[in-house]
Amino acid sequence: MKKITMQQIADHLGVSKFVVSKALSGKGGVNEATKNRVIEAASQLGYFAQKNAYIKNQADPHSYSETSSRQSVIVLMPNIRFQTRESLYWGRILEGISGELERRGLGMVIISESRVDNILHILNPGGILGMIGVGQIDSSLLLEVHRLGIATVLVDHEDALIPTDTVFANNMDSIARLCTHLIGLGHRKLSFIGDLSFSRSFRDRWFGFRDAMERSGLEPQQMDDPMLCLKGVESGEYAEELTELFRSKQREDKLPSALVCANDLIALQVIAILQEIDVSVPEQVSVSGFDNIDDATRGAISLTTVNxxxxxxxxxxxxxxxxxIENPDMTIEKILMSTELVLRDSTKAPSSSVN
Known part of the structure; x- marks a missing residue:
């Protein structure tokens, strides 16, 4: 493949090679809008995907061993409010990472810094073995890692601009199986609840929901439905707005018979809201979640979910x-981990008066 140069990127955008060089160097000198245009164009032209586009990690790929503790892996989690060890979801993923690193005799350094200029001094390619990014990470941060040639794997996130190995749960197929189960119970009025802009996983779960509905000859909700754009899904700040929406649907007798929530935290909040407005779960409305966090079984109504x-x-x-690290030239992979449907008390066949 013909090598993509900075001059080609400059010609494509109608700017100078100097501007492109500044934008890709990460050292400043161009405004944010121009930098983003350069990064996007470079990605589209294949600049990031080619070999030697950036400095390569000088760490010896064979220098780690099962007993050595001299090498460490960075775990980057910029969303410090919600992506922490205490998180019911992310904390378990961190346990898996730390356990496997410990088994291999490797150290782990957790970084929650989100500013590129503050993280550059940490990302010393000669001092770390590689990096695992967990959850949402800005493109600018990933670009710095890519620029330094640090081997990277992303968990529950991917970036269209930067080619990186990723690991996800099989979100689309999992939610489709859940929806197919609910439809099999007799539900015909199903709605998805979440924020489609929140994460790739949420969008994939929506795609799975929509696919299951269409394959069953049912009409999925419209994209402008407020239940698809909840704000503050991490903190639950949407509760008041969602309560009013449910009250309105209740008055109009338009409540869905089943609510398919993007994750368990939303589902547990939805159950609390429905109980507050005297809608019984699952007798009037079935509710399901996704993730199978510990709290899914701690309430009065145990939650149907995807483990x-x-x-x-x-x-x-x-x-x-x-x-x-062992095979830097191998094809980039997106790994989908299998899940399991967990049926509990929050879902049942709809009553004839509901559906």
Missing amino acids: VPKEAIGRRAVKKLMER
Whole structure:
């Protein structure tokens, strides 16, 4: 393949090679809008995908061993409010990562810094073996890692601009199986609840929901439905708005018979809201989640959900990172981990008066 140069990127955008060089160097000198245009054009032209586009990691790919503790892996989790060890979801993934690293005699350094200029001094390619990014990470941060040639695997996130190995739960197929089960119970009025802009996993779960509905001859909700754009899904700040929406649907007798939530935290909040407005779960409305966090079984109504093998995802990310270090030229992979449908008390066949 013909090598893509900075001059070609400059010609494509109608700017100078100097501007392109500044934008790709990460050292400043161009405004944010121009930098983003350059990064996007470079990605589209294949600049990032070619060999020697950036400095290569000088760490010896064979320098780690099962007993050596001299090498460490960075675990980058910029969303410090929600992507922490205490998180019911992310914490389990971290346990899988740390356990597999420990088994291999490797150290782990968790970084929650989100500013590129503050993280550059940490990302010393000669001092680390590789990096695992967990959850949402800005493109600018990933670009710095890519620029330094640090082997990287992303968990539950991918970036269209930067080619990287990724590990996900099989979100689309999993939610489709869940929806097919609910439809098989007799539900015909199903709605998805989440924020489609929140993460790739949420969007994939929506795609799976939509596919199951269409294959069953049912009409999925419209994209402008407010239940598809909840704000503050991490903190639950959408609760008041969602309560009013449910009250309105209740008055109009338009409540769905089944609510398919993008994750368990949303599902548990939805159950609390429905109980607050005197809608019984699952007698009037069935509710399902996704992830199978510990709290899914702690309430008065245990939650039907999809069990995500969180620790296994963390372990697989480490294994993929080691494979990438050993074989840097191997084809980039997107790994989908199998899940399991967990049926509990929050779902049942709809009553004739509901459906």
